[in-house]
């Protein structure tokens with residue numbers, strides 16, 4: 001067994017997973033920023049429509065620009081959502097976390113409220129909050 005190679009592989013796997021997590025995080029951050037901008041742009045479009053209505057006009061270049069921006073934002077958001085989905089579906093299904101508390105002596109599952117093992121009576125470590 002080549003310990004160093006194994007350790008290296010394990011590390012690079014960790015690195016890949018961490019990279020995916022980071023990708024996911026930055027995509028979600030970007031999505032959040034886009035959502036906020038979309039909301040602002042919608043508000044702007046609404047305000048603009050109101051002003052135009054007061055001036056008895058229906059549409060102008062600025063409105064067109066704002067609506068074009070809405071479309072761009074929505075397209076980009078759709079793109080990012082797709083990327084997030086792709087990342088999710090590429091992720092290895094996570095092994096179910098073992099959240100059960102076990103007795104160190106006999107391995108019996110212990111409830112969080114138990115201070116002593118119901119199987120062997122050994123003292124159980126305190127539950128961490």
Ligand SMILES: [Zn+2]
Pocket residue numbers: 103104105106107108117118119120121122
């Ligand atoms: Zn036990």
